[in-house]
Amino acid sequence: MYQIYTIDEMATKKTKAVCAPLTEAEPLRRSLRERNLLRDDVEIVKEGGCIYFPVKNIPDELYSYKVVTKSFKLKAAKPHCYKDRLKLSKKLMGELPTSYDVVGAIILIKLPKTLFHYRKEIGKALLETHKNIRTVCLIDPVSGEFRTRNVAIIAGENQTFTTHIEYGLSFDVDVETTYFSPRLASERKRVADLVKPGEIVVDMFAGVAPFSIMIARYAKPKIVYAIDKNKEAVLLAQQNVKQNHVLDTVEIIHADANDVEKVVPKKADRIIMNLPFSAYNFFSLALSIAAQTCIVHYYDIIKEEDIEARIDALKKIAAEHSYILADLSIRKIKSYAPREFYIGIDITATKHADVA
Ligand SMILES: C[S@@+](CC[C@H](N)C(=O)[O-])C[C@H]1O[C@@H](n2cnc3c(N)ncnc32)[C@H](O)[C@@H]1O
Secondary structure, eight states: OOOOOEEOOSOSEEEEEEEEEHHHHHHHHHHHHHTTOBOSSBOOEEETTEEEEEBSOOOGGGGGSEEEEEEEOBOOOOOSSGGGGOOOOHHHHHHSOSOOEEETTEEEEOOOGGGGGGHHHHHHHHHHHOTTOOEEEEEOOOBTTTTBOOEEEEEEOSOOEEEEEETTEEEEEETTTSOOOGGGHHHHHHHHHHOOTTOEEEETTOTTOHHHHHHHHHSOOSEEEEEESOHHHHHHHHHHHHHTTOTTTEEEEESOGGGHHHHOOSOEEEEEEEOTTTGGGGHHHHHHTEEEEEEEEEEEEEEGGGHHHHHHHHHHHHHHTTEEEEEEEEEEEEEEETTEEEEEEEEEEEEOGGGO
């Protein structure tokens, strides 16, 4: 019933194996796996209508199958982490970043100066350990009015354009000419889940429009006005609106948010102000387009000890517009620097009854 024989190949490990026709292979594989008989160091082979399972030993009952001794290809050791692929001094290994952003098929990584010399090896190690990544970019922090960053490609394809998938939505992004942070995904979904049917929403600093599109797809707003001053971001936002099938609900506006009163024709039930460091300077303008009651999602980067003062200042601006701010909920979304946070504040602004 069975036969033991040897097949010589260029493979690196010779071992006993059990052979089964394709139709019987899956139950056999499961049974071998459950009994911890399957070897993990070599590849299973499919050949001539049969599957060969390399095994550690052969209990009697397996002799009803064809048993062979055969050369198998050794499995390549798969490092779990890019660090496993690098040979640096212990001190430098300790300085390798443990986190980085993945935007579509691009990794964005920051490196300390001490590792700059090794950037290409680090990029190659990241490429080798992430099968869906095509490019690795070394990045500086975002800067300037458009919140973009200097990027240097350190491994892979020479491109900064990619498509990022988030909650089933696809966002075209150019990581060099536009702002996009994958870390805000759950914040965007949280905000979308708060939107009530029929709301008029204004996304004052929309970028490639991830907040606007998330809202249009996961809620039922009447309309979302998505404003951005960066032409590149606006072009991608228009593309993103089309490819996520929300052309009817999201209107992309290429404008300066300073002109928000001119470019937004309706009063807003909800305003998203994702422009950390500067949103404060636009709060007065935001209230000028706010409905009687308006929810503002205000984002800032601020030191913990300055949060209270910032809120008092926002209340003062609101008072000048006859608005009262209530239900302020402050969330630390991510840390930015020691004791400095990217915060989100949900604010309910209501116009005084006596001056409404
Ligand atoms: C931090 S990004 C946020 C982008 C987007 N909301 C997101 O979550 O990906 C801020 C955006 O505001 C835009 N921006 C900066 N100043 C602006 C202004 N005065 N008017 C309109 N957009 C502006 C930038 O171009 C950038 O796309």
